Amino acid sequence: IQMTQSPSSLSASVGDTVTITCQASQDIITSLNWFQHKPGKAPKLLIYGASKLETGVPSRFRGRGSGTHFTFTITSLQPEDVATFYCQQSDNLPPTFGGGTKVELK
């Protein structure tokens, strides 16, 4: 299953709302995860099952969607959110990842 993520990068200001989209090449129901990756750190699971927030993850992170189209939103962007974000489908083996979206501050 191919995962197409957009945009590949974006620049936003603190307090802005940021949205990333992820398109699956076939229906994956809600088997979609979102990860945050900061350089030199372990990737972190933020959202699983398309919309379920992992324990301890701030509520400004939100995931939506089903089928083939998914969105990931950060409301009120914070400086510590600067990272690369990836979507990943968990419906079929092998799990596959989107190409990533690098989020920077203006």
Place this chain on the structure above:
Amino acid sequence: VLLQESGPGLVRPSETLSLTCTVSGDSITSNHWSWIRQTPGKGLEWIGYVSFSGGTNYNPSLMGRVTQSLDTSNNHFSLRLASVTAADTGLYYCARGKATPDFWGQGTWVTVSS
């Protein structure tokens, strides 16, 4: 739960890459454990998993070259990737979980070069 990858940072072409992931805070006999890599050419790529019982499932793109195993006495699991080429150069991560990895290591860089 903490995971830490270890192994040689340099492997010669055609040889076998061997990495170990040491787990603390969980028992490897109670979950599935995956290897994932990030290469310049392919981005993030799931390599495969080994289950708590030792069963395995590998990415078809790497089938025939990959072997994963558990070492329950040391609470770690391992990856072997045979016949490596420059295309296998990248950052290798171990993680807990089969299709939804919820804890990852920081990754270890492996260069394939003579």
